[in-house]
Each structure stands twice: as C-alpha cells, then as structure tokens.
Amino acid sequence: MDYQNILTAFNNGITTITINRPTKLNALNKATIEELHKAFDAADKDADTKVIFITGSGEKAFVAGADISEFANFDVSNGGQLAAKGQELLFDFVENLSTPVIAVVNGFALGGGLELAMASHFRIASTNAKMGLPEVSLGVIPGYGGTQRLPQLVGKGRAMEMVMTAGMIDANTAKDYGLVNHVVELEELMPLAEKIAGKIMRNSSVAISKAITAVNANFKDGVNGYETEIKEFGNCFGTEDFKEGTTAFLEKRKANFPGK
Secondary structure, eight states: OOOSSEEEEEETTEEEEEEOOGGGTTOBOHHHHHHHHHHHHHHHHOTTOOEEEEEESTTTEEEOOBOGGGTTTOOHHHHHHHHHHHIIIIIHHHHTOSSOEEEEEOSEEETHHHHHHHHSSEEEEETTOEEEOOGGGGTOOOOSSHHHHHHHHHOHHHHHHHHHHOOEEEHHHHHHHTSOSEEEOHHHHHHHHHHHHHHHHTSOHHHHHHHHHHHHHTTSTTOOHHHHHHHHHHHHTTSHHHHHHHHHHHTTSOOOOOOO
16 A cells, blocks of 8 residues: 555564654654554555564654644644544544554654554664654643553553643653663664564464453453453363363474464
8 A cells, every 4th residue: 555654664573663754854644644644554454464563764863753733723623533533533533443553763752652552562762763752732631642652551640740831851761661672772673672562472463462452451441351351261161272282382392373
C-alpha cells in the first residue's frame, strides 16, 4: 500500500513502521493517524510479522506531538470527537494488537508522540530522546490516553508532575521512571531493537498474544485480570504451539513453533 506520511518495511519477521514527516518533526495529523491504523492492522494480520517496530524518520524526533494547526479552531464537540476517534483508530488499537509492538524512540516523543510510545507494548530509547506531555501549556490535557497510561507506567505522583509542569524528561530519567526499558546511543538503537525482537521471535507467537491480552486486562476497569489469565492459560492448551513447545522440551530440542 502507498502511504503519504509513513514508511513500512519488512525484514526477518519484523515490520518497521516509520512516521515520515521530517519537516513537521513527524507530528501526528489526521491523515497520519489513519495511515498508521492501516499499517498496524496490515502488519498484525500478516502471519510472517512476529514483531512490529514503530519509530520516526531522521535523528531528531520520534513524534514531536500532534499537528496543532488541525484542531486550533475546534469546539467542545469537535475536541471530544478528535480524542475518541484517535484512541479508537490508533492508541487503543495498538495497545490491544496481538503482535508485539516496540516503540523505538529516536528523539523527541512529546504529546501524542509519547502517547503513541506508551500505547506500544514497551519502549526503548536513544540517549538524545526527550519525553513529555506539554498539552496543559496549550490549554488542553493529553487526549490520547496520556493521563491514563503515564500513571500506570511511572506512578501517580511523577505523572502528575510531568502533566502539570508540561516539562520534558531525558532518556535516562525516563528509564529511571520505568517509562522506557533501555537507553542506548542512537546508532545502537535499532540493533538493540532487533536483538530484543530476535529473543521474542524464538517463542510462541500464540502464547505471546494471549499474554498481551492477560496483561492488558489488569488495567481495564471492570475486568478481573486473574480471571483473564486463567482463561488464556487454559486456551493455550488447545494450540499447536503448546504441543510443540512441551514436546520439544521433553525431547530436549529447540521448539519450532507453527504459530497456531
């Protein structure tokens, strides 16, 4: 599929989605969000894709925020629709994909950019990365899940400070907070992502998808995460991956998971 604002590439089980608006520091606009939805959906449905990377083009920005010019004149109704549609198409959608999504944060991740990174299943960052939710400096609040996912990741107090001050934190602080898992030099970032993806791809993709469902359940109101875990654990026993994994273990050989 031809995209105007993003690039996609597939290699060795990994689909890399790159937001490609360098003159706008890869800011998210409506068209980009729609293209990202289509790209994530296609990658998730591709049986050959075992891991998805999301990153930004260039060396300055992952995503430097939303395209403010698109919504500066919105009223209350338009603003609510903007947040609801964005979360449906992209942020909630990414969080609940069955394929692991790693945010490869290669620069500024601000506003909607940080929210996209937080919607991913986990994050790694380069040393030049800076992260923040500056929305209150514009008279709004984070509207793509930022007020919900940031406290889950860094705790209520730190999240409140980051939101209220509209300030940025550097990559090492983000790691100390638990917002990112690893920090490396920019030239080491993609090799690290590929190394981690390699470890993921050695395991059962079916079991991983069920683990994503179970982990996410703990953060959803009205859902008992333990009950979801029990259900998904039981479901694993009906998969070909379970049969292969246990058989390989008993036969003392490396498993060759069919992904079914």
